[in-house]
Structures are given as structure tokens and as C-alpha cells.
Amino acid sequence: MSLNTTISIATSGLRATQSAISTTSNNIANADVAGYTRKTAVQTTVVSSGIGVGVDVSDIRAEVNEALERQVNSALGKSAKATVVSDYLTRLTDALGSTSSDTDSLADALDGVFDALQTLAISPDDESAANSVVSSLQTAINAINGTSDTIQSLRQSADGDIGDAVTDLNASLKRLADLNDQVVQASAHGQSTADLRDQQMQELGTISGLVETSYFFDAQGRVQVYGPGGVQLVGSEATTVSFSTASNVDSSTLYGSGLSGVTVNGKDITSAIGSGKIGGLLKLRDDTLVDRQAELDSLASTLADALNEAHNAGIALPPPNTLTGTANVAAGDAFSATGTLRVAVMDGDGTTQSMADLDLSAYSTVGDLATALDAVSGVSASIDADGHLVVSTEDSSLGIGLAQLSGGVGSDAESVSGYFALNDLLTVDQSGNLALRADIASDPSKLALGSLTTDAGATVGDVGVTAGDASVATALSNALTDDQGFAAVGGLGARSRSLSEYAADFISLAATTASNASDDADLQSQTADDLSASLASKTGVNIDEETAQLSILETSYQANARIISVIQELYDALLQMVGQ
Numbered sequence: 143m144s145l146n147t148t149i150s151i152a153t154s155g156l157r158a159t160q161s162a163i164s165t166t167s168n169n170i171a172n173a174d175v176a177g178y179t180r181k182t183a184v185q186t187t188v189v190s191s192g193i194g195v196g197v198d199v200s201d202i203r204a205e206v207n208e209a210l211e212r213q214v215n216s217a218l219g220k221s222a223k224a225t226v227v228s229d230y231l232t233r234l235t236d237a238l239g240s241t242s243s244d245t246d247s248l249a250d251a252l253d254g255v256f257d258a259l260q261t262l263a264i265s266p267d268d269e270s271a272a273n274s275v276v277s278s279l280q281t282a283i284n285a286i287n288g289t290s291d292t293i294q295s296l297r298q299s300a301d302g303d304i305g306d307a308v309t310d311l312n313a314s315l316k317r318l319a320d321l322n323d324q325v326v327q328a329s330a331h332g333q334s335t336a337d338l339r340d341q342q343m344q345e346l347g348t349i350s351g352l353v354e355t356s357y358f359f360d361a362q363g364r365v366q367v368y369g370p371g372g373v374q375l376v377g378s379e380a381t382t383v384s385f386s387t388a389s390n391v392d393s394s395t396l397y398g399s400g401l402s403g404v405t406v407n408g409k410d411i412t413s414a415i416g417s418g419k420i421g422g423l424l425k426l427r428d429d430t431l432v433d434r435q436a437e438l439d440s441l442a443s444t445l446a447d448a449l450n451e452a453h454n455a456g457i458a459l460p461p462p463n464t465l466t467g468t469a470n471v472a473a474g475d476a477f478s479a480t481g482t483l484r485v486a487v488m489d490g491d492g493t494t495q496s497m498a499d500l501d502l503s504a505y506s507t508v509g510d511l512a513t514a515l516d517a518v519s520g521v522s523a524s525i526d527a528d529g530h531l532v533v534s535t536e537d538s539s540l541g542i543g544l545a546q547l548s549g550g551v552g553s554d555a556e557s558v559s560g561y562f563a564l565n566d567l568l569t570v571d572q573s574g575n576l577a578l579r580a581d582i583a584s585d586p587s588k589l590a591l592g593s594l595t596t597d598a599g600a601t602v603g604d605v606g607v608t609a610g611d612a613s614v615a616t617a618l619s620n621a622l623t624d625d626q627g628f629a630a631v632g633g634l635g636a637r638s639r640s641l642s643e644y645a646a647d648f649i650s651l652a653a654t655t656a657s658n659a660s661d662d663a664d665l666q667s668q669t670a671d672d673l674s675a676s677l678a679s680k681t682g683v684n685i686d687e688e689t690a691q692l693s694i695l696e697t698s699y700q701a702n703a704r705i706i707s708v709i710q711e712l713y714d715a716l717l718q719m720v721g722q
Contacts, residue, residue, distance in 0.1 A: 147195060149709045154196030155702035158185050161199040163695045166688050173683040177344040180205040180683045181336050202334035205681040211343060214677050215350035216417075217670040221663070222351040223422035226303075228663035230296055230426050231656035234434065237292040238649050248289065248441070248645040251282040252622060256642070259619035262591070266612040272586035279578050283568070286442050287575040290393065293435045298391035300427040301401060305387040307420045308404065311352045312383055318345040318365065319380035325363040335363050349375070354417035370414035373406040381406055393435050393574065397428045430655070433632030437648050440631045442576050445641050446568040448621035453567035454559040456590030456614030457607050460490035461541025464534035466526075467562035468569060473509030473525055481549015483558050485533075486594055487520040488541050492607040495540055496520045497600065502549060502558070511558075531562045543606055545594035565590055567618075591615040 162183040172178040186200040239247040258278040262271040321342050325335045342365050349355055349367065355375065357367045367376035375381050386402040388395060395401055403412035404420065412428075415421045479502035487496040496519040505511045508525065515523035515533055520540065523533045535542050544564070546557040559565050567590075571577040582588045592611025595604065623640050630636040633651050637644070 145709050145712060149706055151194075151196040152702045152705040152709065154188065154198060156699065156706070158183070158197045158199050159695055159699040159702060161202075163692065163699065165202055166692050166695060169683045170685060170688050170692075173685055173688075177340055177347070178683065179336075179340055179681040180688075202336050204336035204339055206339075207677060207680050210673065210677045210680065211346075214670070214673045215346055215355065217666065217673050218347055219350045219352075219354050219417035219421075221666040221670040222419040223417050223425075224659065224663040224666040226419050226422040227426060227430070228656070228659040230300065231430070231652070231659045234292065234296060234431075235653050235656045238289060238652055247649055248282075248285050249642045249649065251278070251285040252445070252642040252645055254278040255282050256619055256622040259615055259622070262589075263612045263615040263619055266591045266610055266615055269587070272589055272591075275589065276578065276583060276586040279567075280583065282445075283576050283578055286438065286445075289438055290435065290442075290575065293431050293438065294392050297395075297427050297431045298388065300423045300431070301388050301391055304404070304420055304423045304427070305385055307352050307423065308383050308385040311349065311420070312380070314345050314348045314352070315367070315376055315380040315383070318342060318349070318367065318376050319378075321345065322364040322376070322378075329363055339363070350418065352418045353415055353420045369406065369411065370416070371409065371411040373409060373411055375406070393439070396432070401427065434648075434652060435632075437632040437634050437651070440628055440634075441641065441644055441648060444626050444628060444644070446566075446570075446576060448624075448626060448641065449568055449618055450563070450566040451557075451560055452614060452617035452621045453590050454557055454563070454565045455546070455617065456565065456593050457543040458588050458590045459492050459592060459607055459609055459611075461488050461492065461543050461607065462588065463538055463541055464532065465542055465544070465559070465564040467531040467564045468566060469531075469561065469563040470529040471508045471525060471531060471562065472529060473507065473512065475508040477505050477508050477511055477551070479503065479505070479549060479551040479558070480555070482547040484545040484547050484594060484596065485515060485518050485521060486543045486545075486606045487518075487535050487537075488543060488606045489539070490541070492605055492609065494600065494602050494604050494606040497602055497606075499547065502551070531564065533564065543594040545596055547596050589615075 162185070165181050165183045169180055182203050182205070183199045184201040184203050185197050187194050188196040188198050239250075255275070255278045258271070258274040262268070262275050265271050321338055325338045325342070328335045328338060346355065346357060346365065346367070353369055355367050355369055357365050359365050364378075365376065366374070369375045369383075373381070375383070384405045388401055391401070397403060397412065403410040404415060404424070405411065412424060415424055481502055483500045483502055485498050485500065486494050488494055498518040500511075500514055500518075502511075505514060508531070512523045512525055512531060515521055520536050521533065521542065522536050523531070526532050533542055533544075544557075544559050546559070550556050551558060551561040567579060567582065569577050569579055577583075591614050592607045592609075593613050594606055597604075600606070622642065625638040625640055626644070628634070628637050628639060628644055633655070634644075634647060637647070639647065
């Protein structure tokens with residue numbers, strides 16, 4: 143082997159060692175950079191005519207553990223989902239309060255109504271007691287409506303966050319597609335793609351944190367990414383994921399009915415998304431928070447039904463001049479009832495001016511009943527333009543009262559007053575919120591606390607309703623404490639509970655769900671951290687190992703340099719010999 147060949151071999155060794163030193167130096171510099179993997183200069187023997195003639199660096203290779211990388215990405219998606227669910231449910235429970243906290247809860251508000259009604263039942267003529275009932279009712283209504291507003295606000299926030307997450311997803315998909323192009327170009331020019339692969343994996347981690355993925359690297363180094371439902375998100379280029387945020391969200395706004403789904407090339411993949419931040423937000427918007435609203439609606443409707451049933455059996459003193467129903471009816475609607483309805487016209491003191499007992503089985507339509515009511519002396523009855531039954535006295539100085547003596551309307555034997563909602567205490571306003579009847583809210587004396595006499599021998603001139611009668615006030619308080627039948631809804635099974643107990647169940651379920659979500663978020667986060675740490679330990683940079691490797695490379699560099707120096711000395715000696 144000639145001296146020229148030897149010096150060429152040593153020179154190639156210097157170049158290879160220089161490349162390895164540069165790679166090691168880069169490893170040390172990037173040791174604390176997230177997602178950076180340890181790089182190795184791959185050296186290959188150069189062979190000519192079957193004889194080794196030096197060394198070359200054929201590639202800069204990254205440490206890779208594909209199985210662990212996939213586990214990390216899957217864990218990132220689960221952690222992101224669990225974290226966003228926990229954050230939202232914590233916000234909900236913070237707004238709800240707790241049955242054991244110092245702040246008032248829904249259950250506390252309902253208990254406050256019961257206490258006020260009990261006081262009023264003892265002292266029905268006490269104006270301050272009536273005011274207290276109205277105030278406590280308004281507090282309870284505000285608590286229910288406020289909770290509903292909170293739930294819908296969270297749903298709207300989740301919907302907006304989905305839009306932001308989809309925007310982030312599209313940006314990441316585009317960056318990954320650009321990286322794929324850079325990898326192909328680098329490979330075509332014989333350049334290392336190790337650092338580009340790190341960046342590809344970083345983007346895959348970002349994407350996996352938003353939505354679950356599957357992926358593989360093709361022969362050219364492109365990463366092909368597939369999302370929920372098998373849709374391709376990244377191939378030769380990035381696919382655009384579509385989503386439209388809602389301008390307003392209320393309890394009637396649902397997925398498919400006012401709320402957008404997530405689509406790819408026109409295909410709706412919403413139901414297929416089970417992981418990532420987007421998966422968690424969809425679960426909140428379309429399932430978890432919808433369940434909480436359904437449970438709250440069950441509480442609100444049962445509260446309204448129970449109090450309205452009791453209030454419709456009552457009459458205020460002085461009696462109201464007009465009773466206007468809120469149930470929508472038409473004159474031709476079928477009417478099926480049994481028993482007897484008492485109708486009385488009274489003065490301001492409750493003394494009967496006229497009275498009639500109507501046989502309800504004699505009327506087959508709503509119009510028939512209205513006609514019969516209108517025929518009672520001193521009474522005017524009709525169905526107004528809004529489709530509501532209106533019963534009033536012909537003399538505006540007198541008042542009207544109804545009493546269900548027996549039977550009732552329909553299979554539930556509901557009172558006529560209750561069926562037409564002539565004397566409801568709670569109503570639903572135009573925004574769908576529970577509301578205290580406006581005239582009672584402004585004048586608590588219009589609370590119906592007593593009831594029209596059901597005495598079979600009652601006649602004109604008798605007292606129709608007695609001052610100090612608290613029978614309906616007692617019935618209202620009993621409505622709050624008596625067990626009510628609640629159907630299974632949301633996460634609450636069918637049960638028989640008082641209203642305040644059901645409210646406590648609602649709050650307890652929300653708190654338990656939030657606590658479980660927090661525990662799951664902690665677990666998934668720890669799992670993701672542990673897997674990421676394991677991946678870093680296997681593919682990341684160890685400063686001690688790199689320092690040791692640097693010493694080896696230093697020795698190798700010095701050895702190759704020494705060979706070149708020796709060859710130079712031999713050349714000098716040869717030249718001297720030739721010169722002599």
C-alpha cells in the first residue's frame with residue numbers, strides 16, 4: 143500500500159471523526175430540547191478492488207423507538223382529553239357550589255322556600271311572610287336559571303374551543319405536510335433527514351393531542367397520517383378539517399340541530415372522535431353537559447308542576463277579577479273529564495255573589511266548557527287570540543274562584559284550573575327560563591293561599607274563601623318536602639325524592655363526575671409523562687455518555703492526525719534522500 147493511499151485513508155478518518163465530533167457536539171447542545179433524539183454518525187468502510195481504502199460517513203441516524211413513540215402519542219391524546227374534561231367540570235362544580243359548603247346551593251335555595259312557606263302557613267296574613275316567600279322563590283328560580291346559563295355557557299365555550307382546536311389541527315397538518323416535502327428533497331440530495339424526523343414526530347405529538355391518529359412512514363420518509371373513521375389527514379398533502387362554531391348555544395341547540403360536526407372532505411367524523419382535546423370537548427358539548435342540563439330541567443319542571451298543582455287549587459284574597467290560562471288550546475279540542483267543577487263570583491272579602499257547580503262529563507270539547515263557564519251568572523269565558531282560556535267576572539269589582547269538587551280532566555284527573563294553567567305560580571318566559579308569575583312577583587298579596595269552599599250546602603251570601611285560610615300555603619310547602627317521582631334522565635336513575643333531595647343528588651353527581659374526571663386527568667397525565675420520560679431515556683441525549691464519546695473521538699482524531707504527521711515525515715525523509 144502506497145504512502146498516498148495511507149494518507150488518503152488517514153484523511154478520510156479525520157473527516158469521519160470530524161463529522162462524528164460535530165454530531166456529538168450537536169447532541170450535547172440539544173440535550174435539553176424537547177423532542178430531540180440522539181444522533182449518530184454512521185460510518186461505512188470505503189472499499190476499492192476488495193481492499194479497504196478508508197472510511198466515510200454514510201448517514202446521520204436518529205435513535206428511534208417506534209413502538210414507544212406510538213404509545214406516547216396515544217397517551218398524549220388520552221391526557222389532553224381527560225385534562226379538558228376535568229377543567230370544564232371543575233368550572234361547573236365551582237359555579238354549583240356544594241351541599242356541604244358555606245355557599246348556598248340549589249338544595250339550600252329550595253329549603254329556603256320551604257322555610258318561608260312554613261312561616262306563611264302559620265301567619266297567612268303577614269305581609270312580610272308573603273314577601274319572604276316571593277323573595278325565596280325568586281332566589282331559587284335565579285339559582286336554577288343561573289345554573290342553566292352556566293351549563294349553556296360552558297357548552298358554547300366548548301364549541302368555540304373546538305373551533306380553535308380544529309384551526310390548530312389544520313395548522314399542524316400543514317406543517318407536517320411541509321416537513322414531508324423537506325424530507326423527500328433532503329433524501330433526493332443524499333442529505334440526512336434525522337433532524338427532520340424529530341420535527342415530524344413533534345407535529346405528530348401535537349396532532350395526537352388534538353385527535354387520535356394512526357400513521358406510518360413510507361419509503362420516501364413521508365409520514366402518512368390517518369384520523370378518526372379512517373380518514374387520511376396527511377398524505378402527499380394536508381387535508382383540511384372543517385368545523386363551524388355556533389353563534390349562540392342554548393338547551394335546544396344540539397349536535398345536528400344548530401351545532402356543527404367535525405368533517406373531512408364532507409365526511410362527518412364527529413362520532414368517531416374518541417380521544418384528544420377535540421374528543422374531550424365534543425363529549426362535554428354533546429354528552430356530559432347535555433346530561434347535566436337534562437337533570438336540571440327535570441328538577442325545574444318537577445318543581446313547577448308540584449307548586450303549580452298546589453297553587454291552582456287555591457285562590458287569593460281578594461279574589462282576582464280574571465284567570466288567564468297559559469296552556470295552548472282551541473275550541474275544537476277534545477275535552478274528557480269527570481266530576482264537578484265549582485265556579486264562584488265573590489266580592490273583595492270573599493263573600494259569594496253567584497255560584498254554580500258544573501258536571502264536567504257533559505262537555506266533549508274545550509269550546510263546550512268555555513260556553514258553560516260563560517253561562518254562569520256574572521262570569522265571562524272565552525278562548526283568546528293566543529289560544530288561552532280566559533275566565534273573568536263581568537263586574538270588574540268582583541273576583542272569580544274555581545274549585546275541583548271531584549274528578550278531573552284526563553286519566554290523571556287533573557283539576558280544570560291546573561289543566562288550563564289558569565292559576566300557575568311558576569311560568570316559563572320567552573327565553574325558556576323558569577319565572578315567577580309577573581303579577582305575584584310585583585304583588586305578593588296575589589299568592590293563592592286559601593281555597594274556595596267545597597261545602598255541598600254553600601249558597602250565595604256564604605263566605606267563599608276565608609281570610610286567614612292557609613290551606614294552599616301548607617300544600618305548597620308540602621309540595622317541596624313530599625317525594626316526587628323523577629324519571630331516569632342524564633346520569634340520574636329513576637327515583638322518588640323530595641325536590642331539595644333531588645337537587646342535592648344533582649349537585650352530588652356533578653361533583654362526583656368532576657372528581658372522577660380530575661383523578662383520570664392526573665392518571666393520564668402521569669402515564670403520558672412516564673412514557674415520555676421512558677422514550678427520552680431510550681432515544682434522548684445523555685450528557686455523560688456524549689462526553690465519554692467525545693473523549694474517544696478526540697483520541698481517534700489525534701491518531702489519524704498522527705498518521706498524517708508520520709506520513710509527512712516519511713515524505714520529507716524521502717525528499718531528502720532523493721535530493722542527496
